[in-house]
Amino acid sequence: MAIDTLFDALLAMSLLWIGWRIVTTQADFNAVLLFIGFGLLLALAWARLAAPDIALAEAAIGSGISGVLLLEAWSALKQQTVAATAASPLQRASNIALLAGVGLFAIALIMSLFTLPPVAITLASAVDSQLAQTGVSHPVTAVLLNYRGYDTLLEVMVVLLALIAIVMVMNQPNYQQAGVQAGPSKANNSQGSSVSPLLILLAIYVLWAGAHQPGGAFQAAAVLTGCILLLGFTSLGPTLQRVIQQQQLATLVGLLVFGLVAILTSGATPMLTLPPAYAGGLILLIESFLTLSLGLMLAGFAYALAKPQGSAVSKKS
Amino acid sequence: MIEFAALLLLTNTTLTLLLGRKGPTQADQLLAVLLAGSNGIGILALVAAWQAEPALQDVALLLAALAAVLGSTFARRSWQRRGPGHD
Amino acid sequence: MTELLHYAGNALTLLGLFFYLAASVGYLRFPDLYTRLHSVAKADNLGLGLVLAGLALQSGSPIAALKFALVWLLMLVASASVAYAIANRAKALKIEPQQASSPERPEA
Numbered sequence: 001m002a003i004d005t006l007f008d009a010l011l012a013m014s015l016l017w018i019g020w021r022i023v024t025t026q027a028d029f030n031a032v033l034l035f036i037g038f039g040l041l042l043a044l045a046w047a048r049l050a051a052p053d054i055a056l057a058e059a060a061i062g063s064g065i066s067g068v069l070l071l072e073a074w075s076a077l078k079q080q081t082v083a084a085t086a087a088s089p090l091q092r093a094s095n096i097a098l099l100a101g102v103g104l105f106a107i108a109l110i111m112s113l114f115t116l117p118p119v120a121i122t123l124a125s126a127v128d129s130q131l132a133q134t135g136v137s138h139p140v141t142a143v144l145l146n147y148r149g150y151d152t153l154l155e156v157m158v159v160l161l162a163l164i165a166i167v168m169v170m171n172q173p174n175y176q177q178a179g180v181q182a183g184p185s186k187a188n189n190s191q192g193s194s195v196s197p198l199l200i201l202l203a204i205y206v207l208w209a210g211a212h213q214p215g216g217a218f219q220a221a222a223v224l225t226g227c228i229l230l231l232g233f234t235s236l237g238p239t240l241q242r243v244i245q246q247q248q249l250a251t252l253v254g255l256l257v258f259g260l261v262a263i264l265t266s267g268a269t270p271m272l273t274l275p276p277a278y279a280g281g282l283i284l285l286i287e288s289f290l291t292l293s294l295g296l297m298l299a300g301f302a303y304a305l306a307k308p309q310g311s312a313v314s315k316k317s
Numbered sequence: 318m319i320e321f322a323a324l325l326l327l328t329n330t331t332l333t334l335l336l337g338r339k340g341p342t343q344a345d346q347l348l349a350v351l352l353a354g355s356n357g358i359g360i361l362a363l364v365a366a367w368q369a370e371p372a373l374q375d376v377a378l379l380l381a382a383l384a385a386v387l388g389s390t391f392a393r394r395s396w397q398r399r400g401p402g403h404d
Numbered sequence: 405m406t407e408l409l410h411y412a413g414n415a416l417t418l419l420g421l422f423f424y425l426a427a428s429v430g431y432l433r434f435p436d437l438y439t440r441l442h443s444v445a446k447a448d449n450l451g452l453g454l455v456l457a458g459l460a461l462q463s464g465s466p467i468a469a470l471k472f473a474l475v476w477l478l479m480l481v482a483s484a485s486v487a488y489a490i491a492n493r494a495k496a497l498k499i500e501p502q503q504a505s506s507p508e509r510p511e512a
Contacts (some may be wrong), residue, residue, distance in 0.1 A: 064383035388486030
């Protein structure tokens with residue numbers, strides 16, 4: 001058998017197996033770890049499917065940052081242990097019936113894939129035909145920030161809503177974290193100080209590269225969040241955490257700039273129709289502030305989830 | 318050659334994840350994921366050369382950049398008990 | 405010259421694969437957490453380094469080689485500090501390393 005077929009088959013089977021284990025494992029920590037591994041293998045699958053943009057987003061956000069957030073959420077939830085009980089025969093029967101039904105549906109869907117007409121819709125040519133007027137030369141960025149800019153605006157709003165929800169939930173008294181947090185060590189300090197300039201440069205590179213190759217604001221924001229979280233482990237950590245939780249304007253500025261551009265470009269044409277002469281500059285402007293905001297929002301997730309016990313934390317109202 | 322290396326590395330990753338998730342302490346289970354991440358960066362670099370897609374090198378770069386965050390978060394914040402990961 | 409680089413690259417990549425494999429075997433077979441940390445670090449340092457070095461030789465592009473060097477550098481720092489952080493925390497949680505005289509040590 002050809003090596004690439006073997007590779008793809010192994011990848012597919014591993015994904016299925018890990019997905020199965022995530023759903024059926026009783027230990028939450030195990031499920032979190034397997035989820036991170038799953039995200040990594042999924043990024044590989046996207047790479048094999050010649051979709052480097054999605055691979056980049058999956059590796060950075062789906063596996064990297066989401067993994068860290070899940071880990072923080074797990075440690076915030078540890079007090080609430082649910083005893084695992086064996087399923088009664090009725091439950092087991094209904095589980096099997098459900099599984100059979102879902103399996104049949106999945107098979108039907110897969111079979112329908114083979115009966116689709118060869119190429120029903122080709123959007124790629126439509127995207128490429130106007131690419132010169134979008135202000136960027138990479139089709140994925142053009143779709144995200146020009147053709148479908150409105151969707152991206154709403155996505156950022158969703159992230160903001162999630163942050164507000166997390167902060168509100170974590171302010172409940174029964175989510176106080178009970179463990180002792182270790183202090184920063186010299187290794188943490190030197191790691192933070194040596195790697196964070198590199199990470200900031202990397203974030204700027206990924207942001208800039210999004211114009212002509214896979215990259216963009218969300219991935220750059222993930223790198224920025226990683227940088228902030230690493231700095232949070234140094235002796236600068238508590239100060240940084242306090243500053244970030246109080247910096248509501250910096251967290252919102254991406255959304256504000258995006259909204260401002262949306263308002264300014266609405267009028268005769270639909271909202272967020274970027275004029276071709278300024279499109280490149282506007283996209284860079286929006287993406288830069290989005291990177292900053294999203295980075296702060298994602299770091300805000302982690303800091304809200306890791307609230308120390310009993311201290312008065314400034315709320316994001 | 319490169320494809321063969323990628324296949325071997327993928328087998329390595331899967332086996333480690335499969336066998337390593339039952340470690341005695343939570344840190345052992347986390348090490349399986351860290352190992353998988355390191356293997357994954359190698360596989361991505363190999364696939365980048367295999368498919369002549371330089372963007373995948375950027376994916377490997379981002380993974381390497383974020384590699385430290387998971388381990389540091391676990392060690393500094395999340396690891397409170399020495400037992401296995403069963404709650 | 406390109407031929408030589410190609411073969412040298414293949415050799416380095418194979419050597420890197422060996423270290424990856426050795427690291428996994430070590431992780432699965434070593435008796436306690438601290439030795440396993442050592443083993444995982446080999447994958448990050450030697451395994452990744454050699455594979456990337458082999459790929460850099462074969463890539464024919466200095467930018468790619470620089471990127472790979474950056475990847476390796478980031479992984480080195482990450483691996484060292486994470487291993488230290490985990491070991492430090494393990495010590496604080498009173499996880500003892502397995503001594504040669506301890507009764508659970510499997511007969512080698």
